[in-house]
Amino acid sequence: MRPDGAYAWFRLAIAILLSTLGGVGMWSVVVVLPAVQAEFGVDRAEASLPYTLAMVGFALGNYLVGRWVDRVGIILPVIGSALALSAGYALAAVAPTLLLFALAQGFLIGFGTAATFGPLLADVSHWFQRRRGIAIACAASGNYLAGALWPTIIKWGLAVGDWRSTYLTIALILIVTMVPLTLLLRARVHGGPLGADLSAGGVAKSPGTRDLGLSPAALQGLLVVAGLACCIAMSMPQVHIVAYCVDLGYGIAPGADMLALMMVGGVVSRLISGVIADRLGGLIALLIGSVGQGLALALYIPFDGLTSLYLVSLIFGLSQGGIIPSYAVIVREYLPAREAGQRIGFVIMATIFGMAIGGWMSGWIYDLTGSYAAAFLNGLAWNLVNAAVVIFLLLRDRNTRRVAMG
Known part of the structure; x- marks a missing residue:
């Protein structure tokens, strides 16, 4: 399969959609924070805990899910991300306490969001050679597109309902969109995108092409x-x-x-x-x-x-x-x-x-x-x-x- 070919650009388009969908985990809690604070009757510092835990989960997930992608490819990790995100939003929507809401944000939503950023960038990088830089940049832009789209959607949800119903809606949207999109990333033919040895997920195993004289x-x-x-x-x-x-x-x-x-x-x-x-x-x-x-x-x-x-x-x-x-x-x-x-x-x-x-x-x-x-x-x-x-x-x-x- 040729690097920078039609299938590579097809995968990039899917990656941008997945990054935009999964990126909701970076922005949703910021938008609903005032409503969550009011419902649970806590101060602003306590109400900020869910965001902090979401960022911790996002940070750790980029590394840990990245290791998983290196072993099995991108398909299972991103499907796992969709399941974690959907479960996280559903659990947060019915959480009776701020602590449970915060744990859902950190362990499920934050961690699940991670698979649609760093690990997805790594996968995209294997399918491009001459245009690798612009491909990675496009995939990374999905995170910012999520920041432009999701807050508007969530504010509309808050206007017609409440934050709990909005979170349940997000859970449904993610599970019905991300899983089918992820399945489209299955490699169509055997052999590496760059003519290299592949893992189960189609990841190229060729070494880096340049040397800095550093380990x-x-x-x-x-x-x-x-x-x-x-x-x-x-x-x-x-x-x-x-x-x-x-x-x-x-x-x-x-x-x-x-x-x-x-x-x-x-x-x-x-x-x-x-x-x-x-x-x-x-x-x-x-x-x-x-x-x-x-x-x-x-x-x-x-x-x-x-x-x-x-x-x-x-x-x-x-x-x-x-x-x-x-x-x-x-x-x-x-x-x-x-x-x-x-x-x-x-x-x-x-x-x-x-x-x-x-x-x-x-x-x-x-x-x-x-x-x-x-x-x-x-x-x-x-x-x-x-x-x-x-x-x-x-x-x-x-x-x-x-x-x-x-």
Whole structure:
């Protein structure tokens, strides 16, 4: 089966649909949080526990499900994801206590959502060679598309019913759509997409094509540091932009619009970074995203007018969106393909923990200083760590190529 062929693009289209459907687990609890808080009669900190557990489940799931994909292919893990998501939403819909609701969010919804991100990116990467970067970027965009579509659907559900009936509806939608779509990912012929040995799920087992002169463990560790650092930086605007606008006296609505603008810019950024990765490599794409994100973070400090914040938020979205898919491209360029699921999942797990740590850290710095200026500077410092790691890897790449050329 030819790489970059018609079947590869067919699989990519299915992957985008699955990512958009399964991505509901990242956004639903945020939308229903006020209603859940009111029903269970808890404060905002307690009501935030389900989101925290969902993120923990999502982070761990990217790595653990990725390992499963490496062994059995994508079919069983994504069907398992659909079952877990559907069961999670059904259980959460009838949960009598906040604790049970939170556990359903973490162990079923968060974990189930993971299979439709990192592991799905790994599977897509095996079916492309020349267009691998843009393919991974398109698949990763499903997560942002979910953020654009599902909150609107859920808000409509809340308007005509309540959060429990909305959750039951989501459970039904996921089970009747994701399972049939996943079955379409069965390879139609024997043999690998890249002419390589296959596992049961059609995953190519060819090695990475490039060498940095580093052991796989060392490169994995550096990518984890880079992923953690970039997302600590990334979290400052994404998590706190609404609160920042409220502090400046602009209110909630402009902050929410800026967050939506970041997501739209993020989709564009992912597609552009995919094209760059195909032409110049994943490390160059990652460095461009890192530099752009650092520039945007720096611009937030002196420019706090309403129009300026909209513009800077757009710049931020156009920079940061392509960063995460670039890690998947780098893993496929330099690390063994047979371990792509777990290695991509592990780096993505680090980025999610970076978002969690960074969101808390920015709030902590704000409480200490009474301003977000220091929090933006903290994000910029972590962004420099990310850029330093990427530059180091680029220099290693150049040196190994020079040695190979004699």
